[in-house]
Amino acid sequence: MDPRTQPVGTRLADIEQLERAALRAQRAAQEASGTADAGADLITATVTGEGRLEALYLDARVYREYSPEQLADEIVDAATRAWNQARENAVEAYGKAWPDGPGLVDGDPAFGPVLGVLGSKSGRDRGSR
Structure with a gap:
């Protein structure tokens, strides 16, 4: 059905559904984290999906x-690798939080899911451009 001919109430419900999905995706990304070791596994860093260093463990032997x-240098290495892992986990969690699994469209974690859902509502295939 052409979205331009849908009743306003239906379009409003679609927008509200997108808003709820966006909030779920944002929360999922914020709750993601990554952990990495360095220095012969004597150093462990955990970083949140927002990039905050959440935990740092240093074995006494370091x-x-x-x-x-x-x-x-080893602490920076562990924190950097944990941050990279946290970003990957956040993007994955973000994509999985969308209804009907549009995930990331064109690899864009900010607008890709919204464009995917809007494209499916309008009947357009994003890959056909």
């Missing part, structure tokens, strides 16, 4: 194994 400069 102080014997690494100079302060090396330790700093």
Whole structure:
């Protein structure tokens, strides 16, 4: 059905459904996290989907194994890899939170899911451009 000929109430319900899906997807992405090890598994960092360092574990042996400069480099490495994992997990959670599984359209986590749902409502295939 052409969305331009749908009753206003139906279109409003579709918009409200998209809003709820967007909020679910946003929460799912925010709740994602990533964890990575470095320094021969003596260092573990956990970063949230929003990029906040949530936890940092340093085994007592790191102080014997690494100079302060090396330790700093290993911590940065663990945090960077945890952040990369958190972003991947956030994008995956974001895509799964959308109804009917449009996920990411054209790889765009910000607008792709909305465009996918709108395209399916209008009967257009996003891949046919």
